[in-house]
Amino acid sequence: MSIMASGSTRHPIFARFYAKVAGPALDRAGVAEHRKRLLTGLSGEVIEIGAGNGLNFPYYPAEVRRVVAVEPEPQLRALAREAARAAPVPVEVVDGRAEQLPAADGSFDAAVVCLTLCSIADPGAALAELYRVLRPGGQLRFFEHVRAGSPAMRRVQRFVDATFWPLLCGGCHTGRDTQSAITAAGFTLTEVDRFPFPATKIPSPAATHILGTATREHSDQAGPQ
Structure with a gap:
């Protein structure tokens, strides 16, 4: 996950851990195929x-002409700027919060959230901002870990989210109902794949993922009520 919490966005210990340990571990688990999808x-x-x-x-x-990549954590942002130099498309890395994006209304054809909504203090506000900056007909692409399907694992998620998980993982929450939050923000879901990742012998509260696409409707009346 990335770090997009409101308020303080400096998580230097977790930023180093994510860049050097968690990110490479996800690569070894096969996350690259999900990023490509x-x-x-x-x-x-x-x-x-x-x-x-x-x-x-x-x-x-x-086919992407430009990517504006928003990251509030200073250390991760600096690493992203280094990565942007080798990207196959133009990438501009900027400081900013998901709840108040530095972009004009209707200025993007698509928006991407990847292992991010779990750590935002107000994911509803972030999704409303993404709706705002997308052009009518624009796509939201999402890959997130979400609330589990089984009642037993949901109880585990509620426990870890209320105790140690957000403190250790840069504000991350394991049990958010992100799919419902996307539709509540006014988006229309067009494709959703739900699956466990990564494959582990011991069930993890952060294993349930969704990957899919939603659209902002062309009508100006479509949106959060």
Whole structure:
């Protein structure tokens, strides 16, 4: 996950851990294939929130004219700027919060959230901002770990989220109902794949993931009520 919490966005210990340990561990577990699926078919102007240290950058297709990558954590942002130099498309890495994006209304063809909404203090506000900056008909691409399907694991998620998990993991929460939050923000879901990741012998509260696409409707009346 990246770090997009409101308020203080300096998490230097977790930033170093994510860049040197968690990110490479996800790569070994096969996350690259999910990143490719997330970004395949994108084109035009794209905004990515919670870009972290730029792990998505290599997978943007050539049809993308520009990526604005928003990351508030200083150390991760610096690493993302280094990664942007080797990206196959132009990437501009900027400081900013998901709840108040530095972009004009309707200025992007697509938005990307990848292992990010778990750590935002107000994911509803962040999704409303993404809705605002997308052009009518624009796509939201998402890859997030979410609330588990089983009641037993949901109880585990509530426990870890109320105790130690957010403190250790840069504000991350394991049990958010992100799919419902996306529709509540006004988006129309067009594709959702739900699956466990990574494969582990011991069940993890952060294992349930969704990957998919939602759209901002063309009508100005579509949106959060």
